[in-house]
Amino acid sequence: MTQLNFTLDFDKLKEGVMQSSLNDVLKSTIVIVLNQYMEMERNQYMQNYSHERDPEREDYRNGYYQRDFALNIGTISLKVPRTRSGNFKTDVFEKYKRNDQALILSMIEMVVNGVSTRKVTKVVEQLCDKTVSKSTVSDLMKQLDPVVKEWVERRLNNQYYRYLYVDAMYIKVREYHKVVSKAVYIAMGVNTEDKREIIGFQIANKESKENWKTFFESLINRGLQSPKLVISDAHEGLKSAIQEKFLGASWQRCTVHFLRNIMDHMPKKNTVEARQHLKEIFRASTAEISRTLKNEFIEKYGDDKRFEKVIDTLDNGYEDAVQYYAETKNTHKHIRTTNALERINEEIRRREKVIRIFPNQDSAFRLIGAILMDLDESMDKGNRRFIYERN
Structure with missing residues (x-):
């Protein structure tokens, strides 16, 4: 030196x-x-x-x-x-070139992390005495396209994913001079090393059975095998697509969503004890205790007409909501809900709020893909695992 x-x-x-x-x-x-x-x-x-x-x-x-x-x-x-x-x-100006490249990467990172293009231009002007237009920032973002595409299309046959979480969220996109809603499909898997991976996403016009089938087919074509358990909410099209595309897999209805559905029918007054009882059904340590608590709830409130819809909803959806008991006890808190995927959705939503309306679907795909790549890289790093010791 x-x-x-x-x-x-x-x-x-x-x-x-x-x-x-x-x-x-x-x-x-x-x-x-x-x-x-x-x-x-x-x-x-x-x-x-x-x-x-x-x-x-x-x-x-x-x-x-x-x-x-x-x-x-x-x-x-x-x-x-x-x-x-x-x-x-x-060689100082080789470093100068790298500095410009670092500036470009920093600008992209700012946008990915939810800083608006307007704010990025102000930040760059203050830090670097450079004027950068909003269109320049947008053009720089397009450098992400091949990177996101490669990540989205990567092969999945080098891992087996025991558990698969799927969910959809909605965004707003400008299309043909109108603002329309688009469904963002996201899938997260837990592999044999008990680590999470975001294994795919796609954007479609709406959440439907056909679109879910198309999404699952894309995962299967990339090498995804049928998991042991698929965890999701109870969207009818999603349920049908899971049954058709993942033969031999069990379906776990998210208990948080299920409880919310039940509570929607709960009487408003004097139901604190009943509400707590319902929660305990899905927190029980074994399937036997859970089933006993469920039967006790029906016996206790069965004659009260105020609870008629509550009991019908519980009875009809219970079996699908307790599939996690077939897995080892240490996995239960991780696989009975879609909470792990909901947190990813929240991260997307937090950054997407800055944009509010995507100018087109390509920009939505680019930004959400970059966010998911970033989240995927930061999950369960090193020796950290999503699900720890097995029984």
């Missing part, structure tokens, strides 16, 4: 700090450092020092030229050494 031998007058530096903004001091210091760094580079290239006579020299120093260097604290002006042959080149 090149050694930089220079000294700073700390009294002057202290005076500068007292009289100038911190950015100005930093800029001045960086100018000194980089100018001397480039001078040392030229000395190494020449294999001698300035004014040093050398009869075997092959090139001569030829002064300097000015060049701007964009940093995250602003733009600085550097004295770049040159030689008469023009063969000497400093």
